[in-house]
Amino acid sequence: MPHHWFWWIVTAACVVWYSTITVYVAFKGAKDIKNMLARLDATKKREAGEAQN
Amino acid sequence: MTNFNWLLDGSIVGLYLLVTMAAGLMVRKYVGKVEHFLVAGREMDVYLGIASLAATEFGIVTCMYTAQNGYEKGFAGATPGILMALAMAVVGMTGFVIKPLRDAGVMTIPELFEQRFGQRIRWAAGVVIVLGGLLNMGVFLRTGGQFLVLVAGLDVKYLEIMMTALLVGVAIYTILGGMLSVLVTDFLQFVVMSAGLILVTILILVNVGWEKMVMTVETSYGAGGFNPFINPTMGWQYVLFNLMLNTAAVLTWQTTIARVLAAKDTATGQKVYTRTSFFFVCRFLIPGLWGIAALATLGPVANTLEAMPRYLSTAVPAGLMGILIAAMLAADMSTDSSYMLTWCSVIYNDIMAPFRKKPWSEKKGLFWNRTIIAFIGIFLLLYGLWYPLKGDLWTYLGVTGTIYLASISMLLIACCYWKRANSWGAGASIFVSALIPVSYLVMEQLPSTVQLAKSIGPYYSGIATYVLSAAAMVVGSLLKPQQSLRKESA
Numbered sequence: 001m002p003h004h005w006f007w008w009i010v011t012a013a014c015v016v017w018y019s020t021i022t023v024y025v026a027f028k029g030a031k032d033i034k035n036m037l038a039r040l041d042a043t044k045k046r047e048a049g050e051a052q053n
Numbered sequence: 054m055t056n057f058n059w060l061l062d063g064s065i066v067g068l069y070l071l072v073t074m075a076a077g078l079m080v081r082k083y084v085g086k087v088e089h090f091l092v093a094g095r096e097m098d099v100y101l102g103i104a105s106l107a108a109t110e111f112g113i114v115t116c117m118y119t120a121q122n123g124y125e126k127g128f129a130g131a132t133p134g135i136l137m138a139l140a141m142a143v144v145g146m147t148g149f150v151i152k153p154l155r156d157a158g159v160m161t162i163p164e165l166f167e168q169r170f171g172q173r174i175r176w177a178a179g180v181v182i183v184l185g186g187l188l189n190m191g192v193f194l195r196t197g198g199q200f201l202v203l204v205a206g207l208d209v210k211y212l213e214i215m216m217t218a219l220l221v222g223v224a225i226y227t228i229l230g231g232m233l234s235v236l237v238t239d240f241l242q243f244v245v246m247s248a249g250l251i252l253v254t255i256l257i258l259v260n261v262g263w264e265k266m267v268m269t270v271e272t273s274y275g276a277g278g279f280n281p282f283i284n285p286t287m288g289w290q291y292v293l294f295n296l297m298l299n300t301a302a303v304l305t306w307q308t309t310i311a312r313v314l315a316a317k318d319t320a321t322g323q324k325v326y327t328r329t330s331f332f333f334v335c336r337f338l339i340p341g342l343w344g345i346a347a348l349a350t351l352g353p354v355a356n357t358l359e360a361m362p363r364y365l366s367t368a369v370p371a372g373l374m375g376i377l378i379a380a381m382l383a384a385d386m387s388t389d390s391s392y393m394l395t396w397c398s399v400i401y402n403d404i405m406a407p408f409r410k411k412p413w414s415e416k417k418g419l420f421w422n423r424t425i426i427a428f429i430g431i432f433l434l435l436y437g438l439w440y441p442l443k444g445d446l447w448t449y450l451g452v453t454g455t456i457y458l459a460s461i462s463m464l465l466i467a468c469c470y471w472k473r474a475n476s477w478g479a480g481a482s483i484f485v486s487a488l489i490p491v492s493y494l495v496m497e498q499l500p501s502t503v504q505l506a507k508s509i510g511p512y513y514s515g516i517a518t519y520v521l522s523a524a525a526m527v528v529g530s531l532l533k534p535q536q537s538l539r540k541e542s543a
Contacts, residue, residue: 004267004279007128010135011263011342014335015254021103021332022247028100029240036096036236040083043094047085 055206057378058371062205065375066382070222073241073386077226077234087418090231091160091398092315097236102325104243105236105391106312107332111246112388113197113381116340118446120361123344127270127278129287130344134337136292137299138330145326148319150304153469155319162305162461163403169468170479172407177483178461179403182307184487185456186396187432192449193392194220194437196358197385203362204369205378217434219382220389224430227390228423232315235390242383249380252373253365254339260368261346269349290512297519298451301462306454308395358446393433397425448511452490455515459522460486467526478530486522489514 084090097105122130144151159165163182167175197219198212207215226234270278277284281292303309303326313322340361347354347364354360369377401422413421460483467474493514496506 003264004128007267007279008263010131010334010338011258013331014338015251015258017331018247018335018339019251022244022251025100025104026244029104029243032098032101033237033240036093036098036101037080037083039096040089040094040233044083044085 055204055366055374056369056371057205057366057374061371062375062378065372066379069245069379069382073238073383074222074226076241077230077238077390080233080237081226081229083233084229084231084419086415087401087422088160089233090419090422091394091402092311093232093236095315096317097312097315097321098317099321099324099328101236101240102312102316102321103329103332105239105387106309106325106329107336108239108243108246108384108387109308109312109391110333110388111336111384112193113200113385114193114388114446114450115336116343116381116384117196117200117358117361118450119337119340120344120347121358121446122337123341124348124357124360125344126281126284126286127274127345128338128341129274129278129281129284131334131337131341132281132287132292133295133299134334134341136296137303137337138333140296140300140303141326141333142330144303145323145328145330148323150465150469151310151313151322151326152319154310154465155313155316155322160314161399161402162307162310162465163399166464166468166479167406169474170464170476174464174476174479174483175403176407177480178457178464179399179406181457181483181487182399182461183396183404185453185458186307186392186399187429187436188453188456189450190389190392190396190433191436192446193385193389194433196446197381199359200362200381201378203359204366204374204381206366216437219386220430220433223386223389224393224426227393228426231422232311232394235387235394236315238390239387242387245376245383246380246387249376249383250335250339253369253377253380254342256369256373257343257346261349265349266342266345270345273348288512290510290516294451294512294515298455298458298515301458301519302454305458305461305465307399308391311391311395311398389433393426393429396429397422400425451515452493452511455518456487456490458486459518460526463523463526467530471530473530474526475530475533477533478526478528481525481529482522485525486518489518489521 086094088094119130119134143149154162154165157165157168161179163175163178166178194216195212198216201207201215202209202212226238274284277287281287282289312325316322316325343361343365346368347360350364350368351360354363365377401418405421463482464479467478493506493509493511496502
């Protein structure tokens with residue numbers, strides 16, 4: 001175990017966790033944006049329809 | 054000399070700016086109401102929330118002060134990050150404060166206060182939130198500019214022009230698309246920023262090496278470089294102040310809370326907090342490592358804030374340099390856009406509330422929100438250019454943030470969990486919380502009181518603010534006659 005093991009573990013955890021979460025969030029976040037914009041679009045169309053009626 | 058290559062690195066940066074601006078402008082068509090503009094129609098999901106929260110809370114300014122902490126305090130300088138991660142994980146898991154806040158369906162924290170403490174307290178809370186937030190954000194531009202100028206090896210005379218152009222670009226997509234543009238650009242910025250941070254950290258760990266970094270900290274700071282409690286510049290008062298500051302920030306920092314309020318439901322808001330919490334360790338430790346590497350490579354320097362960018366300008370090769378600058382621009386742009394939108398939301402929703410006797414049309418509301426963001430941008434340019442920063446950057450941000458963090462966190466906890474809390478306590482807490490940090494900042498600037506400010510120090514002043522603000526809430530609330538409380542509730 002390297003000298004000052006606490007900071008070594010925290011540093012290793014940061015590099016591994018951050019690399020993993022970046023890739024994961026990059027995929028999942030893109031899907032979230034797509035769904036969010038689709039929901040907003042649907043709401044906009046529904047409200048426009050209600051206003052016409 | 055710097056390794057920045059205008060053709061290769063400049064193209065990477067240019068491409069990044071083009072894609073971000075295009076994405077920010079594309080979503081403006083979805084903004085039809087004030088609710089879309091301020092909280093993205095409350096349609097944000099978990100992973101977009103994680104990306105947005107992480108990108109917002111990491112700007113160039115963050116990178117600069119955390120690297121300065123690493124340079125000046127060694128590994129112990131990452132202590133605030135660990136404390137913030139713990140606070141965020143606990144709040145996310147338990148839903149402490151954020152659950153009742155999100156359940157209330159409000160757009161800002163002061164809006165919740167009106168239901169309990171009345172309209173005047175909502176207004177006063179809005180004023181201190183904006184005051185603390187804008188003073189805090191005031192130093193972002195210059196510090197960000199310092200980093201970019203040093204890393205890219207540009208003439209310092211271009212700093213103002215470059216940062217003005219960057220702010221104008223950010224303001225354009227924020228003004229047009231509000232929170233929707235902020236979320237979409239935050240996502241892109243999170244990906245670019247993270248890639249840059251990870252690659253540069255790996256490069257530093259490989260080139261400088263773990264053993265050399267540990268040896269440098271040991272030689273420069275001894276055991277205090279690893280343990281904040283025995284570091285002569287930190288001690289228990291630093292840890293306690295940072296614990297209070299970070300817990301209050303997790304509960305009430307408007308840019309952080311904005312993600313909970315924009316979440317599609319309360320459970321999503323809590324998940325965003327829990328799953329982002331460890332990022333706050335990375336947020337302090339990764340640039341902290343860059344600061345330690347600068348200490349190991351450059352040795353002692355006159356300006357510790359500039360040590361890290363000076364080191365990176367020669368340590369990072371061309372190609373990666375473009376990714377680093379794009380990453381830092383991404384970090385800065387996401388922070389600026391979110392902060393401008395957040396303080397705008399408080400000005401519009403709470404400070405201007407008394408002027409809206411009748412509800413405004415959505416069109417008029419959007420117009421005013423956009424105008425406020427433009428004014429915030431102008432303020433940032435002016436304030437950022439003349440305020441002379443004294444002491445270390447993290448402490449300045451802590452002191453200015455405390456102006457509102459202390460009282461608003463007390464008000465929020467009391468509002469959610471203490472039935473006896475009332476407007477007298479809330480008013481007293483806001484007054485005490487603003488008075489102490491503002492007095493400290495003024496004392497720091499005046500030649501006649503600068504020594505007194507030094508002898509008190511920012512940590513004791515900060516701790517006193519949190520303790521006295523809580524005491525003011527309790528005493529003020531207990532002093533208010535029960536009769537007037539009954540009248541109020543009737």
